[in-house]
Amino acid sequence: xxxxxxxxxxxxxxxxxxxxxxxxxxxxxxxxxxxxxxxxxxxxxxxxxxxxxxxxxxxxxxxxxxxxxxxxxxxxxxxxxxxxxxxxxxxxxxxxxxxxxxxxxxxxxxxxxxxxxxxxxxxxxxxxxxxxxxxxxxxxxxxxxxxxxxxxxxxxxxxxxxxxxxxxxxxxxxxxxxxxxxxxxxxxxxxxxxxxxxxxxx
Numbered sequence: 775x776x777x778x779x780x781x782x783x784x785x786x787x788x789x790x791x792x793x794x795x796x797x798x799x800x801x802x803x804x805x806x807x808x809x810x811x812x813x814x815x816x817x818x819x820x821x822x823x824x825x826x827x828x829x830x831x832x833x834x835x836x837x838x839x840x841x842x843x844x845x846x847x848x849x850x851x852x853x854x855x856x857x858x859x860x861x862x863x864x865x866x867x868x869x870x871x872x873x874x875x876x877x878x879x880x881x882x883x884x885x886x887x888x889x890x891x892x893x894x895x896x897x898x899x900x901x902x903x904x905x906x907x908x909x910x911x912x913x914x915x916x917x918x919x920x921x922x923x924x925x926x927x928x929x930x931x932x933x934x935x936x937x938x939x940x941x942x943x944x945x946x947x948x949x950x951x952x953x954x955x956x957x958x959x960x961x962x963x964x965x966x967x968x969x970x971x972x973x974x975x976x
Contacts, residue, residue, distance in 0.1 A: 784876055789896070790895075794947050814850075837855070844873075844886065870955075877931040937954045
């Protein structure tokens with residue numbers, strides 16, 4: 775069985791990556807969105823096992839020590855990471871997997887799994903990103919200032935990704951994301967067997 779593709783999606787907080795991915799998942803039944811683990815407290819309306827697996831710092835560090843995390847990083851004072859087992863199970867069943875993670879974790883995944891496709895979503899501008907974070911109204915101004923500062927550093931790391939796109943107009947962003955999914959399926963690494971089949975009766 776052909777293994778699934780692994781997609782790593784990063785974007786600064788407030789870029790709208792969750793909205794884009796929700797639309798992409800509606801249209802693509804062979805895509806699995808991996809749920810990350812975090813030590814931060816749930817925000818209002820978030821559900822354990824759906825938005826994140828909310829665990830203690832002690833539990834998180836235990837998973838790191840046992841090799842149970844595909845990647846992990848500390849961001850704004852909290853740990854975030856990807857449980858490895860479920861991701862590998864899905865890939866081995868031929869299901870494509872999306873990891874919605876930050877840039878440091880993305881580099882860890884690329885180091886461990888060279889075949890991973892890295893996608894970075896940009897905001898139209900840093901000023902627009904700040905406006906969106908303020909509009910969300912879920913965090914204090916001090917936290918928003920930290921997130922904007924972190925966003926600038928994340929955007930600088932976008933040069934290490936395979937694809938970079940912008941979320942300005944949602945419909946255009948969804949179309950761009952779907953184009954990336956299609957392009958990644960047409961790489962030589964994914965189609966060596968196809969070439970061999972064409973040449974079988976030459």
